[in-house]
Amino acid sequence: MQEALNVADYVDEQKFFCPQEEDIEAELLDDDSIWSSLKGMLKKNKLAAVSLAIIIIVIFMAVFAPWVAPYDPNFQDVENLRFAAPSVQHWLGCDELGRDVFSRLIFGSRVSLVIGLVPTIIAMTIGTVMGLMAGFLGKRVDFVIMRFADIVLAFPSLLLAMVVMYTLGASLINIFIALSIVKWAGTARIVRAQTLSLKEKEFVEAARSVGVKKWTIMTRHILPNCIPNLIVLFSLNIPDSIMSESSLSFLGIGAVPPSTSWGLMVYRGKQYLFNYPWLALAPGVAILIVVLAFNFLGDGVRDALDPYLKD
Amino acid sequence: MTQAVLEKNGEVQAVKGDLLEVDHVVKEFKVAAGFRKSAAVVHAVSDVSFTIKEGETLAMVGESGCGKSTMGRLILKLLEPTEGAIRFEGQDLDKLTGEAMRHIRKKMQIIFQDPYASLNPRMTVFQIIAEPLVTHNMFATKQETEDRVRELLKIVGIRPEFINRYPHQFSGGQRQRIGIARALALNPKLVVCDEPVSALDVSIQAQILNLLHDLQKDMKLTYLFISHDLGVVRYISDRVCVMFLGKLCEIGNTEDIFKNPIHPYTKFLLAAVPKPDPHLRRENKSLLIGEMPSPVNPPGGCRFHTRCPYMTERCSSEEPQMRELQGRMVACHNAENLRIQ
Numbered sequence: 001m002q003e004a005l006n007v008a009d010y011v012d013e014q015k016f017f018c019p020q021e022e023d024i025e026a027e028l029l030d031d032d033s034i035w036s037s038l039k040g041m042l043k044k045n046k047l048a049a050v051s052l053a054i055i056i057i058v059i060f061m062a063v064f065a066p067w068v069a070p071y072d073p074n075f076q077d078v079e080n081l082r083f084a085a086p087s088v089q090h091w092l093g094c095d096e097l098g099r100d101v102f103s104r105l106i107f108g109s110r111v112s113l114v115i116g117l118v119p120t121i122i123a124m125t126i127g128t129v130m131g132l133m134a135g136f137l138g139k140r141v142d143f144v145i146m147r148f149a150d151i152v153l154a155f156p157s158l159l160l161a162m163v164v165m166y167t168l169g170a171s172l173i174n175i176f177i178a179l180s181i182v183k184w185a186g187t188a189r190i191v192r193a194q195t196l197s198l199k200e201k202e203f204v205e206a207a208r209s210v211g212v213k214k215w216t217i218m219t220r221h222i223l224p225n226c227i228p229n230l231i232v233l234f235s236l237n238i239p240d241s242i243m244s245e246s247s248l249s250f251l252g253i254g255a256v257p258p259s260t261s262w263g264l265m266v267y268r269g270k271q272y273l274f275n276y277p278w279l280a281l282a283p284g285v286a287i288l289i290v291v292l293a294f295n296f297l298g299d300g301v302r303d304a305l306d307p308y309l310k311d
Numbered sequence: 312m313t314q315a316v317l318e319k320n321g322e323v324q325a326v327k328g329d330l331l332e333v334d335h336v337v338k339e340f341k342v343a344a345g346f347r348k349s350a351a352v353v354h355a356v357s358d359v360s361f362t363i364k365e366g367e368t369l370a371m372v373g374e375s376g377c378g379k380s381t382m383g384r385l386i387l388k389l390l391e392p393t394e395g396a397i398r399f400e401g402q403d404l405d406k407l408t409g410e411a412m413r414h415i416r417k418k419m420q421i422i423f424q425d426p427y428a429s430l431n432p433r434m435t436v437f438q439i440i441a442e443p444l445v446t447h448n449m450f451a452t453k454q455e456t457e458d459r460v461r462e463l464l465k466i467v468g469i470r471p472e473f474i475n476r477y478p479h480q481f482s483g484g485q486r487q488r489i490g491i492a493r494a495l496a497l498n499p500k501l502v503v504c505d506e507p508v509s510a511l512d513v514s515i516q517a518q519i520l521n522l523l524h525d526l527q528k529d530m531k532l533t534y535l536f537i538s539h540d541l542g543v544v545r546y547i548s549d550r551v552c553v554m555f556l557g558k559l560c561e562i563g564n565t566e567d568i569f570k571n572p573i574h575p576y577t578k579f580l581l582a583a584v585p586k587p588d589p590h591l592r593r594e595n596k597s598l599l600i601g602e603m604p605s606p607v608n609p610p611g612g613c614r615f616h617t618r619c620p621y622m623t624e625r626c627s628s629e630e631p632q633m634r635e636l637q638g639r640m641v642a643c644h645n646a647e648n649l650r651i652q
Contacts, residue, residue: 202429203439206493209387210443211416220442224433 041304048300051293058290062109069103073260083276092282096272101282104260108283111261114172115245116238116290119179124234126180127187128226132218134188135195146192149185157182158247165253175254179241187233194226228302235298239291246287262287329362330501330533331386336360336395338381342607351607355381357557358395360633363501368527368534370548370565372541372580374603378557379537383503386535387419388412399501417447420494424506426486430478436464436489437474443496463492467522484515491522495530503535508543520547541584545569553577556606556614563639573641575619613644621645 042049061068071090081098084090092101134145152160164178198204199222207217246263248254254264262283269280338356356378363369371379384390386397388404397404399415407415420443423429430439440460443449450456461471467488469481478486487507494502504523508516524547526532538544544551545565552562553576561574572578601618604610610617616626623645631642 202423202425203431205384205389206421206423206429206490207442209389209416209419209421210446210497211413212442212446216446220434221431225431227433 037304038301041300045300045303047296051296051300054289054293055297058109058293059113061106062113065106065110069100069106071100071103073099073103073107075099083272085276086278093276093278095269095279101265101278104265105262105282105286108260108262108265109286111172111259112242112245112263112287113290115175115179115261116242116294119176119183120234120237120241122176122180123183124187124230124237127184128191128223128230130184131188131191132195132222132226135192136199136214136218136222142192145188149188152182152185153189158244161244161248162251162253165248170253175245175248178248179244182244183237183241187230187237190229190233191226194229195222198222198225228305231298231302231305235294238294239287242287242291330365330400331363331535332396332398332401333359333361333382333386334396334398336382336385336397337393338378338385338390339393353606354557354609355606356385356392357609359554359557359559360395361552361559361562363533363535365500366527366531366533367549368536368547370536370538370544370551371554372538372544372551373554374539374580376603376606377554378606379554380505382554383421383505383535383537386501386503387421388416413447417443417497418500419503420497420499420501421503421505422487422490422494422507425510426483426490427478427510429490430486432478435475435477436460436469439478439489440464440493440496443493447497449497459496460492463496464489466495466526467492482515483511484518487511487515487519488522491519491526495526498530499532501533501535503537505537506539507536509538509540516543523547541569541581553580556604556609558614559633559640559642560615561639561641561643562633563641567637567639571637573636573639573646574643575621576615613642621648 042052077094077098079098081090081094081100082096084094084098086093090100090102092105095101095104130145130149134142161178161182164181165174168174168177195218199217204217204221207221212220242263245254245261246266249261249264250267254261265283266280266287269276269278269283272279336356336359337354340353340355342351342353359378359382361369371382373379381390385392386399388397392405399419402411402415404412404415434442437457437460440463441456444456444459450459457474460474464471464474469485469488469492473481478489481489487510491507507523508519511519520543523534527534534547536544536548548565550563551565551568553560553568553574555576560576561568561572568577569581572581604614604617610627612625612627612629613619613622613631616622619626625644629644631644633640633642634646635641636646
């Protein structure tokens with residue numbers, strides 16, 4: 001009631017007619033920042049909230065692995081614990097060398113998470129910059145960047161990564177480099193396509209007509225409108241990176257034993273899948289859970305940041 | 312602020328003359344065809360000349376695809392003309408670059424048709440309206456910029472408290488007001504209104520038109536009003552130019568043209584306006600037959616001759632030039648004869 005009175009007062013002092021219903025309608029919508037809309041999303045979207053919790057727990061375990069893990073991941077007891085079944089002492093059993101699978105899983109998450117995150121971030125940053133430039137500047141810049149991207153995409157990505165790994169040698173940094181080289185092109189294509197459609201939008205024309213500089217248009221008008229897609233892409237790229245690392249490990253050019261990663265554990269456990277299934281299943285399920293968690297969280301964040309989907 | 316506007320206006324009146332001069336402007340777009348085929352050329356604007364006087368509203372009417380929006384974008388140098396020159400206050404826009412062009416951009420702004428596409432959905436109202444101010448370093452502090460944005464919001468009839476809202480929280484009419492506020496931020500002289508009300512409800516249309524009308528009086532604005540709604544055009548404009556397939560047919564004072572159209576295309580355009588009287592509906596309804604010819608391959612001679620019922624042999628071979636007739640400019644070979652009919 002009080003609200004309506006205020007609006008009426010206001011209309012009186014207005015120089016121009018101010019439609020009342022429109023004002024009241026706008027009044028009902030809360031002020032929203034990015035953070036408050038993310039919080040609201042987590043409250044409504046339970047799946048995303050659970051996913052976020054899982055990701056936080058996994059990251060926590062990876063960071064504090066030496067304190068969380070019940071055993072030394074590299075301690076072997078071949079005589080007593082070879083292929084020990086899951087028990088109260090060893091929750092996920094032991095592997096062919098009598099090492100505790102649960103402890104190895106926790107330590108392996110360090111490599112897997114880092115490899116999931118770091119090359120994805122590097123590759124997507126490069127891809128976004130390339131895609132923006134190709135789409136917005138067009139012409140020769142577009143041609144050069146996109147033909148380069150086509151070459152990368154035409155190559156089997158694993159093969160390309162292998163070539164890089166063999167040339168540079170097996171190490172964590174080199175995995176980052178290899179996966180970044182393989183992955184930037186996909187992001188570049190998606191960002192370019194978005195940029196092409198966004199740069200024809202009238203708000204970009206408005207900015208140009210005012211005399212806003214190209215770089216500012218790219219960063220202030222086009223990039224923020226690509227973010228929802230980039231978030232989804234990010235959540236899809238993380239599992240992809242984890243899987244690529246697994247493949248590289250399997251080929252002997254990824255994580256080097258005795259240090260381990262989830263991918264390496266799956267491939268090692270595969271040999272014993274029928275007799276001792278927990279060796280491959282435990283890291284496999286771990287990958288599945290983390291991958292799904294990133295996907296659901298990405299979905300939720302995308303929806304929360306999309307101004308058109310609100311309410 | 313009012314004083315500043317008045318002062319500026321005083322200056323301008325001393326300068327005298329046309330604010331904008333469009334001089335034989337041609338705009339062609341190359342359409343990439345397939346392999347081996349040579350690219351097709353769309354003749355969006357062909358040899359158009361007109362002037363806009365200080366403080367007037369020139370309406371540009373014509374059906375969809377006739378090149379009127381392209382013309383608006385050419386004037387703002389969002390597109391470069393293929394041939395011809397556009398002069399703003401006597402300066403050829405084609406020859407201006409860098410800082411000089413940025414200076415001119417301050418004086419020309421645009422209001423778009425679609426209030427949903429013309430505001431960046433990820434920027435707040437403050438960011439949207441402040442962008443022109445920040446780009447041209449109008450104010451030293453954020454507080455001054457914010458004060459100006461609030462003032463602009465008040466001028467266009469949006470509550471200044473909504474300064475931190477996002478565009479999606481407003482209705483179409485309110486968004487259009489925000490777009491208008493952005494266009495006014497730098498105190499422009501010329502505002503190109505590219506169908507500013509055609510995406511709005513009729514009730515909101517009237518509000519926005521009144522707003523534009525009042526702003527013109529208060530801020531001494533000059534409008535190029537692009538529209539296909541002839542009722543709106545008659546209400547708001549001082550002069551009208553009618554465009555068909557990239558060419559001008561007729562330019563003149565609004566009342567002259569509405570009361571006594573000379574060019575056959577103008578006649579048909581006006582005849583097609585629905586009349587609110589049911590008794591008049593069936594009678595005298597001469598509608599134009601046929602489709603608009605393709606701008607990729609426009610007909611020779613008069614571009615309208617394929618659809619014109621008054622077509623003579625001369626029309627298909629010789630292109631009519633703009634000439635003065637009864638206090639206006641018309642491009643039609645048979646203009647005098649048509650008047651008798």
